[in-house]
Amino acid sequence: MAYVTISIGGRAYRMACDDGQEDHLSGLGEEVDARIDQLRVAFGEIGDQRLSIMAAITIADELSEARRRLAALEQEAAAERAARSAATQRLGETEARLARSVASAAERLERLTRELGTSPSGGVGMG
Template structure:
């Protein structure tokens, strides 16, 4: 059984994995760390659990979108090219606020 220590959001975590999967696990942890860093740029003061939750939600959202795209590709459906949205930054800010609200509500329970 392999064992590595990964660093995510400034915290070290020892993690076990199958032998030979250490580099892959380190790569996955680096992706999570990038997501945690992006959450930190949204502002606010979050503890480690909330940072990891928000990073997981971002990753889950991306996985969902990829599954939809894959399903459409397998069905032969070509995705429409979305029009350029001049208010994209504002929409993304509202989404970030909603995520922060969810995180706040989760922190209260």
């Protein structure tokens, strides 16, 4: 278990985190501190607790919007996968029909070749 001291609103907080997560936690602390500073500039000194709540709500709103966009993108990706799967199935069906058509044409050509004989002259004399 690692510990990081982060500064938010001019106050230091000692936080525990998993080993290797120190920089991430410090970065999150810096983001929250910057958000509180932005709100302080916009609204003035309205109290640390109120600024913290406003920052938390603002961040929660952004998270909610990001989740909404992610869900929309996941739905879009699922629709694209379904469309691709349907197209792949149609392609397979088309290839199978084409293969049957080619096989049928080859059989007809072979039958015609047998009926006409194997000689290019077809047994007809040129004379």
